[in-house]
Every structure is written in structure tokens, then in C-alpha cells.
Amino acid sequence: MKPEIKEKQEERFRNTENMEERYKAWAENMAALVALLITVGQEVGGEDFMRKVEDAIFEGTKLDAQKWKEAAGIGDMETASDCLAIGKVFDTMDDSLANF
Numbered sequence: 059m060k061p062e063i064k065e066k067q068e069e070r071f072r073n074t075e076n077m078e079e080r081y082k083a084w085a086e087n088m089a090a091l092v093a094l095l096i097t098v099g100q101e102v103g104g105e106d107f108m109r110k111v112e113d114a115i116f117e118g119t120k121l122d123a124q125k126w127k128e129a130a131g132i133g134d135m136e137t138a139s140d141c142l143a144i145g146k147v148f149d150t151m152d153d154s155l156a157n158f
Contacts, residue, residue, distance in 0.1 A: 126150060 130150040
């Protein structure tokens, strides 16, 4: 990576004044792009496309859940139905994704 690009990126991460606004704009933009892709994909690919997308998302979420559980250091005893460990998972996500 070019040094000037790396420097700009590092500066953006140091400047947290409007982090909430930037994250919200990024999330809204990503959601709009996903909605657009799904709409176009459904029109072009039909029900087979939608079924494949649903399957891929479902499989991916199972892997993500396991990944975040391991990253948070959550043991089997903490994964009871009362969801007490969910705070650890959210804290790990915030630390990992810089959502502070």
C-alpha cells in the first residue's frame, strides 16, 4: 500500500469526532447496495437465485456465530438459553470492528 494512502487511513481512524455519523452512513449505503443486488438478482435469476442467496446467507451466519463465540472466548457453559454471554460477543464485535 502506498504510504500516503496508509497515512490517510490511519488519520481517519484517529479522528473519531464523527465516527457515529460515518458508521451510520456506511451501514445505510451497504444496506441500499444489498437491496439493489437482491432486487436485480431476483429479476434476472428468479427463484433459483433467491434460494441460493438464502442458503449462502444461512450457512454464513452459522459460521459467523461460531467465529464470534470463539473470538469472545465464550465457553459451552455460557451459551445457555438465557443469553448472558451476548454482552461479551457484542463487546468483541465493537472492539474488532471499531464501533465505539
